Amino acid sequence: MEKECTICGKSSSMGGSYYKLISRYNPSTKRRIRPNLQWVIVPANTTNKNFKEFAGKRILACTKCIKSLGKK
Numbered sequence: 001m002e003k004e005c006t007i008c009g010k011s012s013s014m015g016g017s018y019y020k021l022i023s024r025y026n027p028s029t030k031r032r033i034r035p036n037l038q039w040v041i042v043p044a045n046t047t048n049k050n051f052k053e054f055a056g057k058r059i060l061a062c063t064k065c066i067k068s069l070g071k072k
Contacts, residue, residue: 003037005062007050010035036063 004011016030037060044056051069061069 003034003060005035005037005065006054006059007061007065010062010064037061038063038066040066040069042069 012032012034014030015033016028018028039058040061041058042051042054042056046052046055046069048069048071050065
């Protein structure tokens with residue numbers, strides 16, 4: 001099972017680039033781009049509606065959701 005953010009559902013994706021060679025083919029390099037997921041405990045007295053169902057629980061969340069958790 002691949003890890004994903006419990007709140008927004010962000011998960012890993014594939015990314016890559018093409019290199020132009022002189023009169024040659026364009027080889028591609030592929031790599032997996034993973035989100036910055038961290039364990040966080042959601043406060044029990046949260047007022048944000050996105051985090052109400054996770055109040056008082058320990059969840060795996062991306063840093064963007066952790067940042068929005070701190071906002072009033």
